[in-house]
Structure formats: structure tokens, C-alpha cells
Amino acid sequence: MAVTAAKSVMAFRVLTMAVDLCRLTTRTMNVNAGHERTSKARIIHQIQLIRGITPRNSIAHQVRR
Structure with missing residues (x-):
């Protein structure tokens, strides 16, 4: 749940x-x-850092919901 x-x-x-x-x-x-x-x-640097931590598929999957 926390994840x-x-x-x-x-x-x-x-x-x-x-x-x-x-x-x-x-x-x-x-x-x-x-x-x-x-x-x-x-802003670009922060997005790149977060994308390095968070897999691409998990963000795309959450946005589609």
C-alpha cells in the first residue's frame, strides 16, 4: 500500500x-x-531524477487509470 x-x-x-x-x-x-x-x-533535471527512480511503466500505468 505504501509503495x-x-x-x-x-x-x-x-x-x-x-x-x-x-x-x-x-x-x-x-x-x-x-x-x-x-x-x-x-525542472528537467528533477524529472530525470524521478524517472530514474520510478520505472516508466508504473507512471504510464497510473496515468491510464
Whole structure:
């Protein structure tokens, strides 16, 4: 039960970070270009870390439910 809950939390974190990444990518005004690049790099790095811990199939399986 705890493992399923942990996987759900990880899947939710990846989803919210992906949404943040999309918002940064699709922003039309490029006021703080340096800050946006840093934020994108941080989000991508976090997603890669989580994907290394959580198998791909478990996240995809949970999203399909």
C-alpha cells in the first residue's frame, strides 16, 4: 500500500513539473530569459531524477487509470 502511494506521489510530481515546464516554454514574453532557462533546466533535471527512480511503466500505468 505504501509503495503504491509513493508511486502516485511521484507520478503527480512529474505531472506538475511537466505542466510548469510547458508554461515556461510557451510563455510569449521573454522578460527574464536567464531565469527561465535556469528554471527549465532545474525542472528537467528533477524529472530525470524521478524517472530514474520510478520505472516508466508504473507512471504510464497510473496515468491510464
